[in-house]
Amino acid sequence: xxxxxxxxxxxxxxxxxxxxxxxxxxxxxxxxxxxIHEGATVFDINGSIALPGLVDLHTHVREPGREDSETVxxxxxxxxxxxxxxxxxxxxxxxxxxxxxxxxxxxxxGQEAGYLNVFPVxxxxxxxxxxxxxxIGAMADSxxxxxxxxxxxxxxxxxxxxxxxxxxxxxxxxxxxxxAQEPRLTVGAQMNEGEVSAKLGLKGWPAIAEEAIIARDVLxxxxxxxxxHICHVTTAGGVEIIRWAKARGIQVTAEVTPxxxxxxxxxxASYDPIFKVNPPLRTQKDVMALREALADGTIDIVATDHAPxxxxxxxxxxxxxxxxxxxxxxxxxxxxxxxxxxxxMDWQLVADRLAIAPAKIGRYDAHTKGLTVGAPAHVTVIxxxxxxxxxxxxVLSKSRNTPYHGIELPGVVTHTFFNGAATLIDSSVxxxxxx
Amino acid sequence: xKHLLSISDLNAMQAIxxxxxxxxxxxxxDGQVKKLPTLRGRTIVNLFAxxxxxxxxxxxxxxxxxxxxxxxxxxKGSSLSKGESLKDTAQTxxxxxxxxxxxxxSASGAAQRLADLEWMSGSVINAGDGTHEHxxxxxxxxxxxxxxxxxxxxxxxxxxxxxxxxxxxxRVARSNVLLLTLLGAQVVLxxxxxxxxxxxxxxxxxxxxxxxxxxxxxxxxMMLRVQQERMSDLFFPNSREYSxxxxxxxxxxxxxxxxxxxxxxxxxxxxxxxxADVADSARSVIVEQVSNGVNVRMAILYVxxxxxxxxxxxx
Numbered sequence: 066x067x068x069x070x071x072x073x074x075x076x077x078x079x080x081x082x083x084x085x086x087x088x089x090x091x092x093x094x095x096x097x098x099x100x101i102h103e104g105a106t107v108f109d110i111n112g113s114i115a116l117p118g119l120v121d122l123h124t125h126v127r128e129p130g131r132e133d134s135e136t137v138x139x140x141x142x143x144x145x146x147x148x149x150x151x152x153x154x155x156x157x158x159x160x161x162x163x164x165x166x167x168x169x170x171x172x173x174x175g176q177e178a179g180y181l182n183v184f185p186v187x188x189x190x191x192x193x194x195x196x197x198x199x200x201i202g203a204m205a206d207s208x209x210x211x212x213x214x215x216x217x218x219x220x221x222x223x224x225x226x227x228x229x230x231x232x233x234x235x236x237x238x239x240x241x242x243x244x245a246q247e248p249r250l251t252v253g254a255q256m257n258e259g260e261v262s263a264k265l266g267l268k269g270w271p272a273i274a275e276e277a278i279i280a281r282d283v284l285x286x287x288x289x290x291x292x293x294h295i296c297h298v299t300t301a302g303g304v305e306i307i308r309w310a311k312a313r314g315i316q317v318t319a320e321v322t323p324x325x326x327x328x329x330x331x332x333x334a335s336y337d338p339i340f341k342v343n344p345p346l347r348t349q350k351d352v353m354a355l356r357e358a359l360a361d362g363t364i365d366i367v368a369t370d371h372a373p374x375x376x377x378x379x380x381x382x383x384x385x386x387x388x389x390x391x392x393x394x395x396x397x398x399x400x401x402x403x404x405x406x407x408x409x410m411d412w413q414l415v416a417d418r419l420a421i422a423p424a425k426i427g428r429y430d431a432h433t434k435g436l437t438v439g440a441p442a443h444v445t446v447i448x449x450x451x452x453x454x455x456x457x458x459x460v461l462s463k464s465r466n467t468p469y470h471g472i473e474l475p476g477v478v479t480h481t482f483f484n485g486a487a488t489l490i491d492s493s494v495x496x497x498x499x500x
Numbered sequence: 501x502k503h504l505l506s507i508s509d510l511n512a513m514q515a516i517x518x519x520x521x522x523x524x525x526x527x528x529x530d531g532q533v534k535k536l537p538t539l540r541g542r543t544i545v546n547l548f549a550x551x552x553x554x555x556x557x558x559x560x561x562x563x564x565x566x567x568x569x570x571x572x573x574x575x576k577g578s579s580l581s582k583g584e585s586l587k588d589t590a591q592t593x594x595x596x597x598x599x600x601x602x603x604x605x606s607a608s609g610a611a612q613r614l615a616d617l618e619w620m621s622g623s624v625i626n627a628g629d630g631t632h633e634h635x636x637x638x639x640x641x642x643x644x645x646x647x648x649x650x651x652x653x654x655x656x657x658x659x660x661x662x663x664x665x666x667x668x669x670x671r672v673a674r675s676n677v678l679l680l681t682l683l684g685a686q687v688v689l690x691x692x693x694x695x696x697x698x699x700x701x702x703x704x705x706x707x708x709x710x711x712x713x714x715x716x717x718x719x720x721x722m723m724l725r726v727q728q729e730r731m732s733d734l735f736f737p738n739s740r741e742y743s744x745x746x747x748x749x750x751x752x753x754x755x756x757x758x759x760x761x762x763x764x765x766x767x768x769x770x771x772x773x774x775x776a777d778v779a780d781s782a783r784s785v786i787v788e789q790v791s792n793g794v795n796v797r798m799a800i801l802y803v804x805x806x807x808x809x810x811x812x813x814x815x
Contacts, residue, residue: 258698258699259698259699260699260701260702261699262697262698262699263697263698263699263700263702263703264674264699264702265608265609265632266608266629266630266631266632266633266671266674267608267609267630267631267632268631269697269698269699271698335612335616336608336609336610336612336613336616337613337616377585380585380587380617381585381586381587381613382586382605382607382609382610382613383607383608383609383613384606384607384608384630385585385586385607
């Protein structure tokens with residue numbers, strides 16, 4: 066039984082008209098002007114924008130196995146800080162999330178932390194080796210109810226394995242989230258292959274290595290009539306293939322990360338591995354194509370690919386460094402900067418791309434209803450007028466590998482509600498979630 | 501100028517002043533004085549995290565002729581081979597009071613990381629980083645070219661240079677493209693398309709796949725080493741075919757113009773990219789490159805550590 070109840074006063078609903086929101090019993094009870102309820106905690110947010118709680122379809126929480134760089138709890142807090150109410154814990158943990166036991170453990174850790182829903186992603190293949198299917202059915206039937214399967218970090222490169230996986234998951238309406246990277250074209254690859262890699266003498270990761278897999282997999286998905294999701298699309302060519310596939314009616318969805326909406330490969334000239342990420346940062350032309358695709362819906366969602374790494378994994382030579390950057394706490398600000406301030410999207414589209422659409426792809430039914438009366442109260446509030454300067458020493462993630470350190474970003478997430486409980490109040494994560 | 505990390509750190513005047521300093525140092529050491537007191541009491545560390553005999557001894561000789569104390573730190577048997585990070589190694593060198601570190605490393609950008617992160621406060625000299633750059637090699641190559649073909653000019657205006665071979669993996673090629681074009685030379689890269697990087701179109705050079713069409717047109721033929729393992733990575737079918745199209749043998753050399761020279765940064769693979777008779781021919785300045793290397797590296801150390809280029813002593 067919920068004891069706390071809240072009134073969000075003067076919320077601009079999805080960036081539109083101002084209204085009050087009444088949150089009680091874990092649901093959105095009322096959306097109307099001038100709500101008054103005895104005993105409710107009132108936050109006058111003074112025209113800040115209320116969005117449905119954000120949903121990330123691509124998060125590395127590192128637990129079990131690398132609790133030194135992130136845990137389910139620390140990722141949950143970082144998520145709450147960034148306005149998230151659901152994360153999708155990628156399978157490349159140690160042990161790999163390829164059995165019901167591991168996904169149930171991660172799911173339970175998420176419940177215990179209580180800041181948001183942690184939906185485990187199951188591995189497509191045992192130990193992410195790309196050879197034998199993992200216990201996909203058992204993970205789907207487990208308490209964690211897994212629907213998204215991915216070998217992320219590795220591509221399911223064998224076309225027969227990919228075909229079988231796509232077929233198998235139809236049994237329970239699952240989706241295969243593919244890390245599109247042709248392995249033979251990217252042996253030892255360090256950064257986008259192009260003018261910058263030629264100059265820097267870093268081994269190239271060609272766009273074609275991504276596009277070739279996307280092309281193959283949309284055709285496979287068409288052939289077996291199953292659901293395919295493309296993780297972190299980075300290239301203009303990849304966008305074109307997905308646009309073509311959607312026009313053909315193929316069941317394909319796609320994500321873009323915040324960093325690929327903003328950063329470009331010339332940042333590698335510093336040889337600072339903070340900019341080393343897989344897939345790599347691409348060119349300005351790709352960035353512009355990705356933004357356009359996100360706005361027109363060719364790319365369905367933004368997903369963080371939040372990838373925490375210990376400092377020693379980044380405080381070294383480029384080639385030695387780990388791939389990846391953290392992103393939960395900066396995602397909404399980056400989307401504000403790249404998509405809203407540029408007038409490519411309004412806040413209604415932001416709500417779709419960062420909350421509703423990812424929840425639909427993952428079949429996270431409690432997160433698909435948006436800001437409607439009777440829906441589970443997952444709510445995020447952003448003050449679009451304020452800005453903040455990213456400080457890697459202040460992140461809630463256990464790792465500091467943000468590429469935005471010292472950069473001013475627009476939009477401050479001030480409040481997050483998960484299942485009717487406040488997890489973020491005045492930009493501070495609550496020390497314990499009280500229901 | 502504190503570090504020498506990339507040729508792109510230099511403007512033409514700075515590059516020329518290093519070459520002029522090298523000329524002056526060569527003139528002095530050809531005379532009575534074999535050793536200068538300039539860097540007495542300074543410590544230079546040769547941090548060689550990748551095997552290289554010739555570059556290390558060249559820097560060592562250069563430092564010693566300037567009276568510096570030299571510490572050699574090579575990968576084999578050192579803590580670098582035991583998994584110590586570059587950062588910890590650098591901090592150790594800093595604690596030992598190194599005034600300059602000459603670094604050779606298999607990772608592109610290692611020298612820049614060492615300089616940028618202020619793991620240590622001394623000068624950093626890039627002695628070859630991965631497949632990125634090898635600026636001291638380019639400077640000694642430019643010095644050698646100027647000596648032979650400069651016609652008294654301080655730069656390389658109008659000199660035509662072919663760089664032949666594995667451009668993709670060559671730090672020597674990258675530094676030479678930047679430096680030779682900075683000094684006014686025209687550069688043509690000759691290689692099979694597999695051994696040219698994607699993105700090479702943006703370089704200030706022309707590209708050719710046809711060595712025979714180029715060889716009579718240039719004043720300098722600079723051959724690059726081709727590593728045997730490139731074959732297994734499918735860059736070319738086999739060494740015989742590579743030699744046939746891109747090797748320099750005496751027949752091909754006979755098409756070169758009268759004053760043209762043959763260069764090679766070493767180590768050579770005789771019989772693959774260059775035949776033995778070419779390497780030992782009168783056109784070959786390969787051995788001279790080695791001796792010029794010491795003077796140029798003295799000049800680099802002089803400019804970085806003694807506070808600027810050596811002024812010409814008027815006769």
